[in-house]
Amino acid sequence: MQIRLALVSLLMLIQGRSFNCLDLGHGIDGRISGGKLAEANQFPYQVGLSIEEPNDLFSWCGASLISERYLLTAAHCVEKAVAITYYLGGVLRLAPRQLIRMTKPEVHLHPDFDCQTLDNDIALLRLPEDAIICDSIRPIRLPGISSRSVSYDYVLAVASGWGRMNDESTAISDTLRYVARFVESNEDCIYCYTNIKYSNICMDTTGGQSTCTGDSGGPLIYNDPTQNTDVLIGITSYGKKSGCTKGFPSVFTRVTSYLDWIGEVSGVIYS
Template sequence: MKWFTSIFIYLALISAAAIAFSTDFINGRIIGGQEAQRGQFPFQAALRINVTDRPTFSTCGGSLIAPDYTLTAAHCVLIKDVMNIEVHLGAHEILNIEEEGRLRVVVQPENFFAHKDYNSRSIVNDIALLKFDQKVTFTDRIQPIALPSWSDVNVDFEGKIVVASGWGRYSDDVQGISPVLRYAETPVESQRICMHYYQNYEIVTDSNICIYTGVGKGTCNGDSGGPLTYTDENGRKIIVGLTSFGSDIGCVEPGWPSVFTRITSFLDWIEENSDIKINP
């Protein structure tokens, strides 16, 4: 990759697709990862964003955090003329609409709650909630992911192994989405190093968490809104990030971190905009 390639910041709402799920998944990719086992990520959601008077739609990732709430990125819901968002839970084979154990929940715009201070230029506060009209029933394929506790607020997770998951393209050589859910494990990058790479844009802040891509693993163009998870010392999985943005000079150009919304920076916002209570 030529280093003089002009660098710009992508959000993942790039792709438009045909009426079925047989389309690009936001041009998102889980790079250098592997296929998940069925039910390995029961909190994983696929979002289909339907727009009024268009035969096409966009897609994002999300995470089930309660029986009636999915967490995603603000830029996934703040779309002009959005009609509704379909939240697909329990999916593994993304193209298989009739997949056993899968549930589709349709969310109307009045139940989209994007952060009021989200800024599409600086990409700050890139977080949103989708509220369901009815609570879903949990199964072995549909389970919520735990949120961080208040005691985690000052934890930076630097060096900890985290997992990004989604259905995005997993190689520049592959066209279209992955037909199955994939994931990649990689360490959390130093905040100082992440800020250094993006210093010309002044968009990485303490409310972001970044992952190291020097091992050839990461996200590229998104799986926007999808989860970044960490397994604590008690074996409990918690969501620590939402896929937000990265550099567009290549999928895992060594060094350039993928950037996520840091969940611990928004625990108060989650409590204020839902009936979810954060653990001490």
């Protein structure tokens, strides 16, 4: 057991951008690893973020629209943002239905976000104008407060983004992609990541189907049969530095752990 943990722990890959606080990953490039091409209006809640940081540094991340004005993303994506361009309603990355640019963006990092450990890797962004709600732009539902104790272990979930197709990719994807994989229990995930907490949720990546560099902040979605609707259960956070196609789980921020905070900041809450 100790040998296995030594081989697979540490050296994690931030699934989205170069990381100044603690260099856990690679820069921006690519597509969802091993994924399928998204169809028009398949992921109307998916938002792309072009993020400008001090010293003319740029990065790309994903986000999820949760209301006409608010997005959820990963805190590590936007902690240093001085300007953000929001791409809403597009499958083709550079052909969105709505494009919004904001200098001095309104960013709400979780107050307990730790850039060293990536604990509480979650942030809310407030748009400067309403999202244009239509077939290609539509908020995703959050889990209800009554679902806060649901683990989602072993359910089929879908992650989407413009992240790398494989570990050799060198360019940001022009087209949105997605993977459908099963949620892995935290008890299994901890064999690969010793810092996993209940506020994380993991996805199996057997066969090289995974989130990858460029996908950070993007959604992990579960189709809830009791509501007959898609529900946002995770936010892409990190993976292994050794590569996206090696079979190590992808790690997400567990949305149900932050429902009260999301409601307090954004007013978005479901019973």
